[in-house]
Amino acid sequence: MLLSLSEEHRQHLAFLPQVDGSVVAEFGRIALEFLRRGASPKIYEGAARKLGVPVETVQHGVEGLMFLMMESAKHKISEVDFLDSLLVLGLGDDLNQTLLQLYLQHRADVCSILQQLSCSPPAYCDLHWRLDVQLASRGVRQQLIPRLMLSLQRTGGTGADVVLQADPPTLLHLVCTLEDALHAARSGRTRRFARSIK
Structure with a gap:
């Protein structure tokens, strides 16, 4: 399964080829911290000062990387599918391998964070x-x-x-409504509709 990346997401990740691989790895660490604890503007400001770019560029790069890791972990994408999904971005082989290593290294962490965030x-x-x-x-x-x-x-x-x-009248009304719902769920129309969804 390949990820479908929106144009906005591609623009956010377009900043990554302009920086070193170690900076991309640091962005990955920041993205993981963002998932765990939420956004921290001070980290974005510090990284923007070091790189000499606007804070929004760093923020969009980290958020794009976080979204890429989340979607990949959520769909349990294999290594080959992950690399094929990155080909659309045209980031280059070295950067693709760096992102793949980042994904493989943090996949279990991202899955556990997503599981904690999901509500049952x-x-x-x-x-x-x-x-x-x-x-x-x-x-x-x-x-x-x-x-x-x-x-x-x-x-x-x-x-x-x-x-x-x-009170008894309300309870009788509730029982009648539930029986009507069960009867409707057993009808042929509902079964045909359920079959068409599968």
């Missing part, structure tokens, strides 16, 4: 319920007011329990 949605784990009945109140003297208390336990996300309260 909460999933249903368990449900506990309790029926509360209020026998009377000052406003309503001779009427039972039942309420159902639900404690929904989740995994993933924050993992915190969610406590819900429902």
Whole structure:
């Protein structure tokens, strides 16, 4: 699989052939720190002073390199595909090899950082319920007011329990809506649509 690089991304990486290979390796280290801790304008200013270029040029170079490493690690691109993706940029063989070594060296780190940044949605784990009945109140003297208390336990996300309260009509409406959704999910139209997506 080859990476598709936008024109803006190519412009950001066009600065790399103008600098030494050790500077590219340093940009790779800065890009990895950017992924771990966020952007640091002081680092960009220091690098721009050393190279004698505007701060925006250094920032765009680091961000372009970071995007290249992230996309390559996310798609688990092989060495050959990585080099073929770089051919479009026309950076030169030495710089391509430097970027390949940078990618191979930091691929595991970038994958672990991306895994930490990804969020997993909460999933249903368990449900506990309790029926509360209020026998009377000052406003309503001779009427039972039942309420159902639900404690929904989740995994993933924050993992915190969610406590819900429902009266019988609301609960019946919820059950009817869920049954309608299950019926619609089992219909032939939904199965045809699911097959067309695969």
